[in-house]
Amino acid sequence: xxxxxxxxxxxxxxxxxxxxxxxxxxxxxxxxxxxxxxxxxxxxxxxxxxxxxxxxxxxxxxxxxxxxxxxxxxxxxxxxxxxxxxxxxxxxxxxxxxxxxxxxxxxxxxxxxxxxxxxxxxxxxxxxxxxxxxxxxxxxxxxxxxxxxxxxxxxxxxxxxxxxxxxxxxxxxxxxxxxxxxxxxxxxxxx
Numbered sequence: 001x002x003x004x005x006x007x008x009x010x011x012x013x014x015x016x017x018x019x020x021x022x023x024x025x026x027x028x029x030x031x032x033x034x035x036x037x038x039x040x041x042x043x044x045x046x047x048x049x050x051x052x053x054x055x056x057x058x059x060x061x062x063x064x065x066x067x068x069x070x071x072x073x074x075x076x077x078x079x080x081x082x083x084x085x086x087x088x089x090x091x092x093x094x095x096x097x098x099x100x101x102x103x104x105x106x107x108x109x110x111x112x113x114x115x116x117x118x119x120x121x122x123x124x125x126x127x128x129x130x131x132x133x134x135x136x137x138x139x140x141x142x143x144x145x146x147x148x149x150x151x152x153x154x155x156x157x158x159x160x161x162x163x164x165x166x167x168x169x170x171x172x173x174x175x176x177x178x179x180x181x182x183x184x185x186x187x188x189x190x191x
Contacts, residue, residue, distance in 0.1 A: 001083060002102070003076050004049065005042055009034065012065040013057070023051040026070050034074070036103070038159050040151045043078025044103050077102040079146045079161055084170070089140045092127055094120040097136055099144055099163055106161035108144060113165050114175075134175065141173040 011029045013021055027048055034045045050073045057066040079085065079101060087101035089108075096109040110118050113136060116129040126137030136142070148162030165171045182188070 001078060001080050002046070003042070003078065004073055005076055006052075006071065007042070007074050008069060008071050010067050010069050012063070012067050014065045018066060021054065021057070021066075021068065023054065026054050026068060027051045027072070030070060030072060038104075038151050039076075042074075042076045043151070044076060045074050046077050046103055047075045049073045049075055077104065079104065079106070079149060081146055081149060083146045084143060085146065086141065086143050086173075089136060089138050089142060092120065092125050092137055097127060097142075099142055101144065101146075101161075101163075104159070104161060106144070106146065106163040108142070108163040108165055112147075112163065114171065115166065134172075136172055143170050143173065143176065145170055 009030065011026055011033060013025065013029065017025055027050070030048045030051070035047060037045050039045065051070055052073065053071040055069040057068050059066055085101040087099040087106070089097045090100045090105055091098040096107055096113070098105045099108050110127060113127065114129065114134060116131045116134060118127040118129055118134075118136070121128045121135075124137065126135045128135045142165060144163040144165050145167060146161060147164045148160065150160045152159045169176070
């Protein structure tokens with residue numbers, strides 16, 4: 001879920017910019033420091049939007065810059081447990097597919113894609129069913145639900161988001177559209 005949040009953080013202004021400690025300078029430094037970073041409390045910082053307050057500068061021993069605490073608004077993305085999200089498959093591997101939801105990727109384990117048995121087709125970079133013509137590959141649009149979340153602030157790339165597509169209304173968009181058309185033709189009601 002995207003949110004606009006008010007945050008505080010400290011930023012170092014290098015000596016060459018000490019004559020220009022403006023909201024725009026501090027915003028640019030905060031963007032360089034924070035954008036793309038994961039935080040357990042707010043999720044992934046997508047963008048620093050606006051600086052509201054810059055505190056008094058502090059000098060630290062043996063450090064060339066001056067440190068300022070700033071209060072600012074940021075746009076963040078924090079997937080919530082059980083949230084349903086549309087995403088795109090960014091990579092397929094033997095054990096599942098990585099799905100881009102917002103600015104982060106989650107793992108859609110092979111056991112959470114469909115009830116059909118899927119095998120990895122490395123030549124075509126897709127997961128394929130041996131029971132039907134269902135395939136899941138890179139750039140496929142999917143609807144998933146967040147089922148696990150573990151954020152690692154020190155190593156954002158080690159953060160883990162687990163996804164499922166096995167519940168009604170979830171899965172590859174093409175599969176969902178096929179199910180909808182089948183229901184219309186047969187007069188069945190949705191699950």
